[in-house]
Every structure is written in C-alpha cells, then in structure tokens.
Amino acid sequence: MPVARPRQPVLSRQRIVEVATAILDKEGLDALSTRRLAQELGVRAPSLYNHFATKDAILDAVADAIIAQVDLRMFGKGEWAVALTEWARTYRRALAAHPNAVPFLAHGPALRPAALALADAVYGALVEAGWPPSYATRIGAAMRYFVAGSSLGSFALGFPDDPSVYAQRYPNLRDAHRLRGRHRQVDDGAFELGLATLVRGFETLYAQVVDAR
Amino acid sequence: MPVARPRQPVLSRQRIVEVATAILDKEGLDALSTRRLAQELGVRAPSLYNHFATKDAILDAVADAIIAQVDLRMFGKGEWAVALTEWARTYRRALAAHPNAVPFLAHGPALRPAALALADAVYGALVEAGWPPSYATRIGAAMRYFVAGSSLGSFALGFPDDPSVYAQRYPNLRDAHRLRGRHRQVDDGAFELGLATLVRGFETLYAQVVDAR
DNA sequence: TCCCTAAACTAACAGCGTCAGCTTTTGTAC
DNA sequence: GTACAAAAGCTGACGCTGTTAGTTTAGGGA
Numbered sequence: 397m398p399v400a401r402p403r404q405p406v407l408s409r410q411r412i413v414e415v416a417t418a419i420l421d422k423e424g425l426d427a428l429s430t431r432r433l434a435q436e437l438g439v440r441a442p443s444l445y446n447h448f449a450t451k452d453a454i455l456d457a458v459a460d461a462i463i464a465q466v467d468l469r470m471f472g473k474g475e476w477a478v479a480l481t482e483w484a485r486t487y488r489r490a491l492a493a494h495p496n497a498v499p500f501l502a503h504g505p506a507l508r509p510a511a512l513a514l515a516d517a518v519y520g521a522l523v524e525a526g527w528p529p530s531y532a533t534r535i536g537a538a539m540r541y542f543v544a545g546s547s548l549g550s551f552a553l554g555f556p557d558d559p560s561v562y563a564q565r566y567p568n569l570r571d572a573h574r575l576r577g578r579h580r581q582v583d584d585g586a587f588e589l590g591l592a593t594l595v596r597g598f599e600t601l602y603a604q605v606v607d608a609r
Numbered sequence: 610m611p612v613a614r615p616r617q618p619v620l621s622r623q624r625i626v627e628v629a630t631a632i633l634d635k636e637g638l639d640a641l642s643t644r645r646l647a648q649e650l651g652v653r654a655p656s657l658y659n660h661f662a663t664k665d666a667i668l669d670a671v672a673d674a675i676i677a678q679v680d681l682r683m684f685g686k687g688e689w690a691v692a693l694t695e696w697a698r699t700y701r702r703a704l705a706a707h708p709n710a711v712p713f714l715a716h717g718p719a720l721r722p723a724a725l726a727l728a729d730a731v732y733g734a735l736v737e738a739g740w741p742p743s744y745a746t747r748i749g750a751a752m753r754y755f756v757a758g759s760s761l762g763s764f765a766l767g768f769p770d771d772p773s774v775y776a777q778r779y780p781n782l783r784d785a786h787r788l789r790g791r792h793r794q795v796d797d798g799a800f801e802l803g804l805a806t807l808v809r810g811f812e813t814l815y816a817q818v819v820d821a822r
Numbered sequence: 823t824c825c826c827t828a829a830a831c832t833a834a835c836a837g838c839g840t841c842a843g844c845t846t847t848t849g850t851a852c
Numbered sequence: 853g854t855a856c857a858a859a860a861g862c863t864g865a866c867g868c869t870g871t872t873a874g875t876t877t878a879g880g881g882a
Contacts, residue, residue: 400846401860430839446860451839499712502761507769512779515768520781529784533795537764538803545758548715551750556720566725568733571742582746590751590807593814597806613877614829643870659829664870
C-alpha cells in the first residue's frame with residue numbers, strides 16, 4: 397500500500413527518462429501518456445510533476461539522452477574525413493535505434509546540451525583540420541541534414557509491396573514493390589552512397605580551399 | 610441557426626484540408642484540434658467524420674496536398690543533373706513553407722499518392738538518363754534524405770544567441786551566438802553546399818558508371 | 823409520393839495533461 | 853530534541869481531446 401511519502405524516493409529524473417524511452421521504443425509516442433508512464437513506474441501520474449515541469453520536458457530529456465549516446469571520440473585523432481564518416485554512421489545508428497523519437501527530435505531547434513556538445517565536437521574538429529569557419533559551419537549543417545533525413549523513416553518502406561498499385565499510375569516504379577523486402581539493404585545502401593559522395597566532395601573542396609591557401 | 614442538413618453541403622474534403630493547413634501554418638500542430646478546425650469551418654466537430662475516418666486521415670490528406678505542390682515538370686527535359694538540382698530546391702521550398710507539418714510528414718512511410726508520383730518522376734528521369742536501376746534508387750533516396758533533413762528545422766536556430774552559454778562548456782562554438790541573426794543565410798548556404806556536393810559527386814559517378822559502360 | 827442516403831446536429835464517452843490541496847517523511851536549525 | 857520547511861508521494865478535479873451513437877432534415881431516384 398502506497399504511503400504519503402516513501403522512505404526512499406521511488407522516482408528520479410533518470411529512471412523516468414529510462415522508462416519513458418522504453419515505452420516509446422516498444423509502443424510508440426501515442427502510448428506514452430503520463431498515466432501510463434506513471435503506472436510503469438509504480439506511481440500515480442501527478443507525482444511526475446515533482447521531477448519535471450511538463451510532459452514535454454520529459455520528452456526533451458529523452459531526446460537529450462538519445463543524442464548524448466552519440467560517440468564523439470573519433471574527433472581529434474586521425475583524418476577529419478575519416479572521423480566525419482564514422483561520426484555520421486554513429487549518429488545515424490543512435491537515431492535509428494529510437495525511430496519513434498525522431499518526430500519530436502525534429503520538432504524544436506535542438507537547444508539541448510547534448511546537441512550542443514555534438515555540434516561543438518564536429519565544428520571543432522573541422523576548424524582544427526584547417527577549414528575556414530564558414531565552411532566548417534556549412535559542412536556540419538549539411539551532414540546533420542543528411543543524417544537526420546536518413547533516420548526520419550525508411551525510404552524503401554514507403555513503397556507498397558502490391559505490384560498492382562504501380563501498373564497504371566506510376567509506370568516507372570513498376571519494380572518498386574520489391575523494395576520492401578530488402579528495405580534494410582536499400583536504405584543502408586542509399587545512406588552509404590550519399591555519405592561517401594558528400595565526404596569525397598568535401599575532400600575535393602578541401603584541396604581547393606585549404607591546401608591551396 | 611444551423612439546420613440538420615444544409616441545402617448545400619458546408620464541408621468538402623478539399624475545404625477541410627485547406628483550413629486545416631491554414632491553422633497548422635498559423636498556430637502549429639497543437640492548435641489543430643477537431644473542434645477548433647470545425648469551428649473555423651462553421652460546423653461542429655463530429656461533422657468532420659462524414660468526410661474523413663479519423664483526424665489522422667485529415668493530417669494525411671494535408672501531407673499529401675503539400676507534397677502534391679512540388680513541381681515535377683523539370684524532369685524529362687534537359688540534363689538530369691540540372692533537373693535534380695532544381696527539383697531539390699523546389700521540394701525543399703514546399704516543405705519549408707509548412708514547417709509545422711514536417712514532424713508528421715516524417716511520421717509514417719510516405720505511402721501517399723503524391724509521394725509516389727514524386728518518386729516516380731525522379732526515378733524515371735534517372736533511369737531515362739542511363740543510370741542503372743540500383744543507382745537510380747539510391748540516388749533518389751539519398752536526395753530525399755538530404756532535402757527532408759534540411760527542412761526538418763533550422764540548423765542555425767538551434768543555437769542560443771546568448772554568448773555566455775558557450776564560454777565554459779562549448780569553447781569551439783564561441784561564435785555560434787551569431788548564427789541566429791543570419792540563420793536564413795546559414796541554412797540556405799549549407800543546403801546549397803550539400804546539394805552542389807551531392808550532384809557534382811553523382812556526375813562524377815555517372816562518368817564512371819554510365820559513360821564508361 | 824415514398825424512401826434511402828447524405829450531411830449536419832446533440833449528447834456522451836474515456837483518456838489526456840495538469841493543478842490544488844493533503845499527507846507523511848526527511849533533513850536542518852536552534 | 854523539538855520545531856519547521858521542503859520533498860515526494862497521494863486524491864480529486866478541471867477542461868480539453870478524438871471519437872461514437874443516435875437524431876434530424878434535405879436531396880435525389882423509383
């Protein structure tokens with residue numbers, strides 16, 4: 397039987413964030429209500445407000461925790477282009493591990509601490525490598541665009557696997573019904589192709605902008 | 610005074626979608642409730658269900674209408690690389706015109722008709738230009754990743770304009786407080802840099818894969 | 823003219839985020 | 853050691869949400 401105030405706190409910000417993330421991953425954003433979250437924590441919904449001001453603040457903390465898991469240790473050692481490539485893969489993996497979170501990761505500008513730490517590492521490494529600040533900013537932004545977009549949802553799963561859909565209206569897509577079956581391969585392939593293209597392009601630009609300085 | 614059934618239908622799917630889009634653009638996703646939408650339409654909320662099965666279906670129709678506005682006429686005339694570049698700009702503009710819609714544009718796989726028409730046009734143009742199907746798929750996907758990511762929310766607006774935030778914790782970002790002021794320029798610059806890099810890289814690849822065939 | 827369907831309505835449901843106020847425990851100050 | 857404030861649970865309630873059931877009335881076809 398629950399007591400007015402327990403001998404030891406039942407909740408903590410960290411535990412709330414963990415359980416919220418678990419519900420989000422398992423059952424999606426719609427299943428994540430304050431009452432549901434509280435139940436999973438062995439508590440009633442209003443108790444959450446002793447630890448977070450609003451439900452949005454909880455979601456914000458979940459978002460921050462996800463971004464905080466992105467490894468940044470590849471920066472500062474080795475070639476900038478190699479580090480950038482590795483980082484993009486790690487970043488994508490972290491987002492793809494929590495696909496239900498992506499819609500609200502997208503939501504507001506990322507003013508969260510982990511997002512700033514991430515930007516700091518990328519920008520710092522590029523400037524350190526010799527890139528002028530204006531290039532470092534745009535390269536970091538362009539990479540974020542690409543990674544975020546690729547985590548937003550599968551490209552291949554966007555296509556129904558019923559061939560009859562395409563026959564009349566979308567003749568060029570006549571083989572698109574096969575994409576669903578190997579969506580992992582298609583999405584990964586597109587990501588790697590885009591990533592390699594971007595990084596190789598930036599290397600060419602580096603030779604013109606930095607080496608020729 | 611409202612009547613049980615009006616002489617002439619008050620609602621239509623199109624009118625509902627238009628007003629929903631207007632509310633979404635002006636006041637955001639949270640403001641778009643069925644009662645609010647109905648009020649704006651001069652009607653009570655349950656009447657909407659004579660035209661759409663659920664609220665999600667309305668949002669889906671809004672998403673489809675937005676994607677349908679993307680001009681596709683540049684395909685099939687002129688160089689594929691030029692068309693691809695123009696299309697990416699148009700696509701981004703269409704998404705950026707409705708930033709509050711992006712979170713749920715991202716949500717589900719894009720099984721909507723307008724999204725299929727878009728994919729059909731891009732893929733068709735690439736194959737027509739000589740790209741092998743597997744490349745055309747991945748190029749189309751990579752472009753969508755980049756454009757979607759760049760519309761998801763401003764990169765530059767993600768940085769607080771208070772310099773003191775950065776001093777201790779994010780030393781590399783010491784000048785980031787200036788990004789907010791010229792966010793348009795920064796975001797556009799990053800988009801154009803990434804776009805040019807991708808397209809130029811694909812042109813190089815084309816020379817290897819297609820011309821040398 | 824009769825009847826079915828379309829398209830509006832009212833009333834109501836459960837579930838949502840959140841707040842006010844209550845209770846009990848804990849930690850600190852004297 | 854006792855008073856007292858803060859912390860961290862609780863109950864009950866608010867207005868809002870998406871949605872359903874059932875009602876009413878107009879329009880169109882037989």
